[in-house]
Amino acid sequence: MLLSRKHILPLLNALYRTGTNRISVSHPATEIGELLxxxxxxxxxxxVRLTMDLGDLNEGREEIRRRYGETVHNDLPDADEYVRAVTAGGLVPVANVSEIHEYISRHGYRDLEAGHGPLVLGIDTNIIPWELPRILDLDHKYGTTDDAGRRPTNGYALATGVKEELDWHYKHYETNSLVEAFGPEFERLTNQPAGSNRQGFLGLYAYRALMAGRNVDRVETGTGDESIVSGYLEYQQNSRKKPLLLSNDRGFVERSVDAGLLSQHVSFTPVLPRTVSATWKEIADTLYLLSVIFGALNLPKVTLFGVWNGKSGLGWQHEKLSCQFRSPKLEPLVERQMRVLDAYDDIR
Structure with a gap:
């Protein structure tokens, strides 16, 4: 069965209704094990207990490198990537969220009727997979308004060089080594993006989703920090709009500020809390992202595949997962819950 991202909620509800209240989420490799x-x-x-120790995750990757080689090692996300996924899912906040909101308060919430130039977000390659405008509440369409009814930003200015950097195409043409290391679940990854390229696909489709559904200016740039910053500077000089660039790369931020651009560093937490409180929606978002970057996740009664042989561009665009049930009772219940959710969405 294929599940869209929103249909992870019916899966959680079905598990809950069948008495599975405690859900261990694990990677099939014994060296990695439980993630949360x-x-x-x-x-x-x-x-939600974040049971994966970040040091243990990196040690597990190194053990896999020693036993199975570089290709298998590179298929696994490292601790930093795991932190980014649980942050994007909403389980933990961006480390410097207060600093970012203070910066946006100073430069955003523009009064366009008074003649202020619009503020538009630019997003660097290293953070575009992680949905920061949503989790930071900065989106011009859905961001929380101030007392005057103004949104924090007024659109996006996306660099063509960022899209080019996201166009990664390395795929698994054989999966024998992955199956040996991780188990039979990974037989299904033939001809699908490998390792960090899966994050590249997340970023690429996030870029495309913004282009399709938001107010976006394309900023013509080459790749690399120097070319991207130069392109934004030219854009700023030839437009009433003011770009504000977000990046996890301090060097990129410093280069941007030195050039006369607004730019804010985004930090991810170096240490995760042991336990957090989350909504089911945040849990569903996290499961989607972890399924993609790890390739496959084992839950009670079901395995989720973020990539599988035959996943097409539409599968990425519509944020699909493949779901393999190990319980005959669970699948029909999920199907019924999905129909209810879809019917509700149709009448809203």
Whole structure:
């Protein structure tokens, strides 16, 4: 069965209704094991234990490198990538969220009727997969308004060089080494993006989604920091709009500021809390992202595949997962819950 991202909620509900309140989420490789544990309760307040120790994750990757080689090692996300995924899912906040909001308060919430130039977001390659405008509440369409009804930003200015950097195409043409290391689940990864390229695909389709659904200016640039900053500077000089660039790369931020651009560094936490409280929606978003970057996740009664042989561009665009049930009772219940959710969405 294929599940869209929103249909992970019916899956969680079906697990809850069949008595599975404690959900261990693990990678098939024994060297990696459990990534987190969910204690399903109220949809707006559920406990999640972040059981994966970041040091253990990196040590597990190194053990896999020693036993199975570089290709298998490179298929696994490292600790930093795991942190970014649980941050993008909403389980933990961006480390410097207060600093970012203060910076946006100084430069955003433009009064366009008074003649202020619009503020538009530029997003660097290293953070575009992680949906920061949404999790930081900066989106010009859905961001929380101030007392005067103004949004924090007024659109996006996306560099063509960032898209070019996201166009990674390395795929697994054989999966024998992955199957040996991780188990039979990975037989299905033939001809799908490998390792960090899966993050590249997340970023590429996030870029395309913004282009399709938001107010976006294309900023013509080459690749690399120097060319991207130069392109934004030219854009700023020839437009009433003011770009504000977000990046996890301090060097990029410093180069941008030195050139006369607004730019803000985004930091991810170096240490995860042991337990967090989350909504089912945040848990669903996290499961989607972890399924993609790890390739496959084992849950009680079901395995989620973020990539599989035959996943097409539409599968990426519509944020699909493949779901392999190990319980005959669970699948029909999920199907019914999906129909209810889709019917509700149709009448909203």
């Amino acid at each position: 544990e969910i204690r399903l309760k109220h949809p707006n307040e559920t406990s």
